[in-house]
Amino acid sequence: MQLNGLKEQMRGVQVILMTPFNTDGSLDLEGMRGNIRWLTEYATDKEFTFIPLGSNSEFYAMSDEEQKAVIEMVVEETAGRAVVMAGAGRAGTRETIKICQDAEALGADGALVILPYYFVPEEEGMYQHYKQVAESVGKDFGIMVYNNPGPTGSWIKPSLMARLAKIPNIIGVKECTEYVESYYDMQRAVDPKDAVILCGNSELMFSFEALYGCPGFMCQIANFAPDLSYSIYKAGVARDFDKLTELVDAVVPFFGFASKLGANHGPHTGVGVSGGNVELSVYKAAMDIAGLKGGEVRLPLVGLKKEEKDDLRDVMRSMKIGR
Numbered sequence: 651m652q653l654n655g656l657k658e659q660m661r662g663v664q665v666i667l668m669t670p671f672n673t674d675g676s677l678d679l680e681g682m683r684g685n686i687r688w689l690t691e692y693a694t695d696k697e698f699t700f701i702p703l704g705s706n707s708e709f710y711a712m713s714d715e716e717q718k719a720v721i722e723m724v725v726e727e728t729a730g731r732a733v734v735m736a737g738a739g740r741a742g743t744r745e746t747i748k749i750c751q752d753a754e755a756l757g758a759d760g761a762l763v764i765l766p767y768y769f770v771p772e773e774e775g776m777y778q779h780y781k782q783v784a785e786s787v788g789k790d791f792g793i794m795v796y797n798n799p800g801p802t803g804s805w806i807k808p809s810l811m812a813r814l815a816k817i818p819n820i821i822g823v824k825e826c827t828e829y830v831e832s833y834y835d836m837q838r839a840v841d842p843k844d845a846v847i848l849c850g851n852s853e854l855m856f857s858f859e860a861l862y863g864c865p866g867f868m869c870q871i872a873n874f875a876p877d878l879s880y881s882i883y884k885a886g887v888a889r890d891f892d893k894l895t896e897l898v899d900a901v902v903p904f905f906g907f908a909s910k911l912g913a914n915h916g917p918h919t920g921v922g923v924s925g926g927n928v929e930l931s932v933y934k935a936a937m938d939i940a941g942l943k944g945g946e947v948r949l950p951l952v953g954l955k956k957e958e959k960d961d962l963r964d965v966m967r968s969m970k971i972g973r
Contacts, residue, residue: 662697670945681943703737739764760792808839
């Protein structure tokens with residue numbers, strides 16, 4: 651796919667694909683293959699992007715070989731019916747370039763590249779990082795900046811993002827700000843001809859950002875309830891805010907359950923946060939309940955207890971979510 655065509659498709663529902671692991675910790679590649687076949691069937695001829703190896707895919711807990719196997723499988727199963735943007739972030743520039751080149755060689759359309767983490771770079775270092783990554787791949791391989799301050803301790807400000815967006819291969823931004831005004835500033839700073847500013851914080855935040863023309867959002871719920879996520883997207887871009895409110899209200903009980911569980915699951919070791927990272931375990935358990943392969947999380951994360959899964963089952967039943 652040519653870069654201009656890929657940029658035009660950076661909209662809609664951007665699904666962070668869950669990676670199922672077996673009880674012994676091994677990668678359940680065939681289980682994931684079944685998930686992708688089912689999701690691809692729904693997503694065909696709709697505005698979907700598949701993102702293997704995002705943060706909630708547990709990329710950080712996987713070997714390079716496992717990551718390449720996942721990318722290859724997703725590309726094979728989608729077979730051009732959905733855009734594939736592979737998660738490809740590393741703390742250093744050279745290793746980020748390597749995984750981006752691997753993703754390109756395996757047939758992905760582009761890469762979602764998290765900000766360099768552990769050490770926070772200066773603005774010039776951040777610019778050079780993305781510039782070298784973008785210049786290391788082919789002219790039609792797209793790069794999406796994953797602007798997420800939570801796990802990285804840094805954030806690309808609108809003025810720098812506008813500069814980065816002038817680099818030809820950089821076609822989009824997964825913007826994870828928690829503040830609508832920051833999204834507004836980012837969208838106004840970046841020329842839409844250069845890059846698309848997507849909502850990085852799922853359906854609820856999208857419902858606010860849709861007012862300012864947000865073209866799509868990243869989410870996890872679409873792994874097991876793609877019709878709900880897609881309906882929210884369609885209502886948002888149609889500016890049908892009454893319908894959008896109704897749909898978002900329908901998904902709030904799930905978010906509320908995950909938030910409550912995060913606050914009560916522990917004690918945890920976070921600094922300046924209200925709870926541990928149990929949300930990923932909730933999404934995986936939801937996939938199992940829906941008849942898909944959610945599987946286990948890898949340490950250092952821990953899964954849900956039986957009674958917590960039973961409570962989640964009740965929440966999903968009340969929402970009529972499932973296969």
